[in-house]
Amino acid sequence: MTTHNKSIFDEMTAPDGKVRPLYNAFDQWLANVSHGQLTQKSREAELLFRRVGITFNVYGEDAGAERLIPFDVIPRILAAAEWQRLSDGAIQRVRALNMFLHDLYHGQEIIKAGIVPASILTNNGYRPEMQGVDVPGNIYAHIAGIDIVRTGENQFYVLEDNLRTPSGVSYMLEDRKMMMRLFPDLFRRYSVAPVEHYPQVLLNNLRAVAHPGVQDPTVVLMTPGAYNSAYFEHAFLAQQMGIELVEGQDLFVRDNAVFMRTTEGPKRVDVIYRRIDDDFIDPLAFRADSMLGVPGLVSVYRNGGVTLANAIGTGVADDKATYTYVPEMVRFYLGEEPILSNVPTYKLELEDDRKYVLEHLAELVVKEVQGSGGYGMLVGPSSSKEQIEEFRKRIKANPGNYIAQPTLALSTCPTLVEKGIAPRHVDLRPFVLSGKTVTLVPGALCRVALTEGSLVVNSSQGGGTKDTWVLNEFQYGMQSGLNSDSQQQVQA
């Protein structure tokens, strides 16, 4: 497939070649900016990001190297009404998913009702250690990243729910800061909803999930360390929230409580926002070879001595096989119709589905149920015959490990590339925060596949990011006649 395909929805330009109203003011602005100026600004951004050290570490080849995630200077713009729908849909989903996790680790009503098969209990992400454990507020996924793609004017699909340790929110915040620095004049033309309060909302929610009775809870952010790919984000969020950034070695367990080692002696910790996977969090409970965890942490957690965000065992709900049941969960727990749709998904453990998928591999996207980061997936239309045959073997060997979906025509957004401005495929990851309330700030991580025609937006696979603008209502569409000064007054 190519990006010139008329059937692909472009965020800025309608099929008839006209600029959508939302992008009118941007288009006018762009007309007065040369490619050279944009490239210059783009270089400036890269320099600033590098100086501040906003980098991620790459695994595998060239391990340990620090790279920048490419930043694109053209924003993705969403109308207030579009955002409202995405926001409502994402919140609805996360509410249902939290109820599902609580149910699964308690009465398992959804299995009894025959909606989710009991085989889900054999899923790798299911943690029997959590069975019967009560967590504050019955919240499991305190931070959820919901990946959403668009295929048409009103067609949005949830691609994935990330409920373990979703990352990328620092780019939402840093990209905005960068855009305001590079193009202050653009922010005079558009009234863009602010996102900078995200860390405060997060901190308030984390405080709210301390165990009852804890006065003035101590919250820490736990990172695997400076070599983790998302370390910058861990440090950034800890700094923004004003909390300690701890590693496993900084914590220890005593008397059914978790303490951190400080220069003034041990200090009790009440809530751990952990950015380390279940497997590595406690060598006594899970992987014994983990050097990153805290021995005994899980036992304290189960006894209510500390809160973990996200909870242990959320992986069972963001697995790609469980994903197919989420719309049913919304109906079952909330009695509502899902606002956002799932992508139709074939489960390869089912014989009919498998037969169909194996016959249509060249048209489909196949994913590992536990995979993430764009690893272990096959994008049929852009793969070679050899790659497809290789995947066929892997599917046949372990069909339950895979799902398949039609190749979606992800929407494109204009993006600065070497030759000028060209459409590139994008997705969207808003972050839903659950604590005292379930909310999200009006913004998201927007990832863009920088290679022409590519549908893989993951940063580990050469994707970049864009700032996402959610416009305040009645701000767009009335730009053309106004000069920027009078517009300031409109905004005020």
Added chain:
Amino acid sequence: MLSRTADHLYWMARYIERAENMARVLDVTYRMSLVPHAAHSEEDLWMLPVRIVDDVEGFERDYGAYNATNVMRYMALDERNASSIFEALASARENARSVRVAMSSEMWESVNSLWLELQQRVRNGLNEGDYSEFCEWVKSRSHLFRGVTVGTMLRDDGYKFVRLGTFIERADNTARLLDAKYQQLSGSKNVGEDQVDSSEDYYEWSSLLRSVSAMEAYQKVFRDTIDARKVAELLVLRDDMPRSLHTCLDEISPILEKICADRGMECMRQAGELHAKLHFGRMNVIADNGLHEFLQDFIILNNNLGVEIQKTFLNAPR
């Protein structure tokens, strides 16, 4: 604050200070090498920086001959040499990276851009024409970092550990430099028994003073010709000379008093003991008993103090 955070801040400051001092030593050594001198062979001259870091063995194994090219390469940019400026700055940056949350963003950017620029310099290579400029650059970046620290960092415990690291390292480096230079200069002569009488000695002593930015200070304080004993007095006992041992301990003691509270009494005792030696010491007594012995003793006690700080605060036990 987290012990690990304090540990990284402390060592970040130590490594930057270490890099600066090595740059100072290399710079004056290079300048000395441009002055015709009969008293020392090129080998003697260039052995000094290597002796200061106690690494004669490693150098001779990897490089052999002591000359400007070899020593500059080894001490400035050699990644295999743990004592090189490159390694010191790499370690400073690694420490900073682990705790960037604990410092001001200006501090982090200062360390990070220092590191990025250093890598560029490594790629460009270091030629003889660049020696002085390189050393000046390291010094000025270290000044910048310290200035940014003082100017932007919250006066919390983190700040205290940064300052502790700076002065423990500086005391160690000044003592080592003075000791090495004295041994080289006096040879069999005893400090104080001779006035500086030859022009060669003048250049030797003045280069030592310049390496610790003390030349002007010497002239302001003593208004006299350069005298070996006065040089020692300036760098050991004077409390108004920013790189002297006494000044370092003047900084260290009150910081320890603030962070110790009821713990770490041994740290305070050791710092107090060291401080007293400098505060109440007299140069003629020190010289009579041997400056070399005094400095060796100081280096060991200062090191012990560092170990005690490490044990009490930085590797905090349960």
